[in-house]
Amino acid sequence: MTSLDSTQAQTTGMPILALAGVSKSFGGAAALRDVDFDVRPGEVHALVGMNGAGKSTLVGVLSGAHNPDGGEIRFDGEQLSGLTPRRAREQGIATVPQKRDLVLDLSVAENLFLGDLPRRGGWVGWKAVRSQARETLQSIGLDIDERMPAGALTAAEQTMVEIAREVRRGGRVLILDEPTASLGGAAAEQVRDLVRRLRAQGTAIVYISHHLDEILDIADRVTVLRDGRRQLTVPASELDMGSLVYAIAGEHVESERPAARSEWGETRLRLDAVNDGTRLRDLSLEVRAGEVVAVLGPAGDGQSALFSLLSGTARPDTGTLEVEGRQVAWGSVAQSLRSGLRCVTGDRLANGLIGALGINENIVLAIDRRTGRPWVDWKALRARATVIRDRFGVRTIQADPPVGQLSGGNQQKVLLGKWLDGDPRVCFLEDPTNGVDVHAKADIHHLIDALAARGTAVLLASSDVAEVQRLADRVVVVSAGRPTAVLDVADTSRDELVALTVGGTSRD
Structure with a gap:
């Protein structure tokens, strides 16, 4: 030793x-x-x-x-x-996994005692459950109501309740x-x-x-x-x-920001006075051809609502969405896709990929398979998938393993290849390097650089300040769901961006 x-x-x-x-x-x-x-x-x-x-x-x-x-x-x-x-x-010895493992319909107290409820004479002692749960939370400095359903907690609170459960069990x-x-x-x-x-x-x-x-x-x-x-x-x-x-x-990984671009093309994406009644309030922004615009603010302050709105799985109370000057109907996945907008989720296994299917099937899921014949030309689709895999740098030992067995970096590249092959006119990327290693992160940054260089308008929502500073040309600051500033990244320090993510203000 x-x-x-x-x-x-x-x-x-x-x-x-x-x-x-x-x-x-x-x-x-x-x-x-x-x-x-x-x-x-x-x-x-x-x-x-x-x-x-x-x-x-x-x-x-x-x-x-x-x-x-x-x-x-x-x-x-x-x-x-x-x-x-x-x-x-x-x-x-206790492990708290990355994927949250709470029963959202049960209370915090019930989750803390999951599988270990105290019983007397065959009956659960609910008063003792709530009392001991409250003591556990207080002992580690958590001000969380033990009676609340876990599904009503913030993501951070859910993670902390999982940690508290292992502390209560004697971790x-x-x-x-x-x-x-x-x-x-x-x-x-x-x-x-x-x-x-x-x-x-x-x-x-x-x-x-x-x-x-x-x-x-x-x-x-x-x-x-x-x-x-x-x-x-x-x-x-x-x-x-x-x-x-x-x-x-084992080597120096370079992910330098490309040379600054002094001008961009026409406006490709425009949001005007979008209000969803809960997380977004009067959000307006625009993204031009070849430009990367990031939405940044404290976690939960609106940027997390953008994927469901732009992808067509939800609709706001008010506001308009335009892609290349044409208004797009809210609440329609088909309309969103037909407009040319491509949205890449930040939760790749829950909303973006099918873990049990192979790379090839996942990567061609978004391709129109209609050929006028009553069958799918799988040979042609596999050939297309191979081209996309090569372009997006998906590297595996097996020929076509299930996506759920891949590293986070390879999973993310499959997801990006699925939606971004063909150089879309407009795309929305939600936390595109979440849970990937430094090499994969650099690769993905270069892929996004290349998209913008070819004229794609990129809207980015990322919780990684360094990533925003590395990729974005402009930053739309969102606080309490409202846009409070639009900043040029070249003129904004990292400290200012960090302050904005925790609810501070820029250039106080």
Whole structure:
């Protein structure tokens, strides 16, 4: 365990959970190779790496979902063998997955006690459930009404309730898998504040995130995996963004902003006084040919409503949508598509792809298959899918695996290829690099650059400030659902953009 000992002097306390020399293979392919990893009480230890680096397998070993082929696992200094998910939970090792796992129709209290309701004489003691739930929430600083249905909570509150459930169950080691992946601004900071409070209370936290600025902000130590091997374990204070990216990718990943364009073409997309009665209030904006316009504001302040409106799955109370000067009817997917507008969801597996289908079938789902014959020409569609896969950089070992088995980056490229092949005149992109690694992120940024360079009008809703600064020409600032400013990105600092995402103001 020399590699574990090499950082021991940098932190206080002995590890509560430690792996030494752990290896794991699947079907002859090595997912982990002689990996050391540990986490200590009162520490946030970040685990980072590109998709396919071995993070999920390592989490599986820590949580008992995978038995290692070699190496050892120690908990509180004692060796564990035959670790299972149930035994891991009994030890106090808990995993909070990226995909939320609450029953939305049940109350917060019921979710906290899910599968573990206290009973007396065959009856559930509801008074005790509510009282203990309230105590759990208060003990970790959460001001959430335990009687509320989980479906009425914000996304950040739902994530925090899931974390609270594992705390109530006695979690001493919390493995948090992308806890802020779908959050931005103030919402993500709420979750990070909870993580800091738990750290202060002595909880050991394994933190997984693709948001590298978040890693540098919250982690005490960072472990980088690449190709199943541990590349480094160092205090976060010894890293900066450049060195962290290099450790993850094994090379310097360039994603420089292209040369500024001084002029754009005609207006391709126009929204005028759009009001949906809840999240958007009098939103007006326009996007010109070859321009990238971002909508930015605190999480929940309207930008999340744009996908359902522009794609035709919802309609506002008032306002108009024009594509290339022609008004488009609200609430019609067919009208939205016929107008030439292409919308790419930020939740690729829930709303964009069918996980059980292969890449080829997913990527041609949006192609009109009518040929005048009573059958589908699958040979022609597969050939078309191959061309799209090559153009959008989808790389796999198998010829056509189910999309649900792909890395986040490859899934996102399949989704982009499905909707953006053929260079649409107008497109809306919702969090286009959510949950992808640094290499895939750079690839996707270049794809968006190329779209704009060929004249596509791009409307972007992203919770990633660095991404907005990298991609956008202009930013429409939304606060409480209303547009409050339109800024040229070239004239706006990163600090100003960050302030806007948490509800601050620009150029105070």
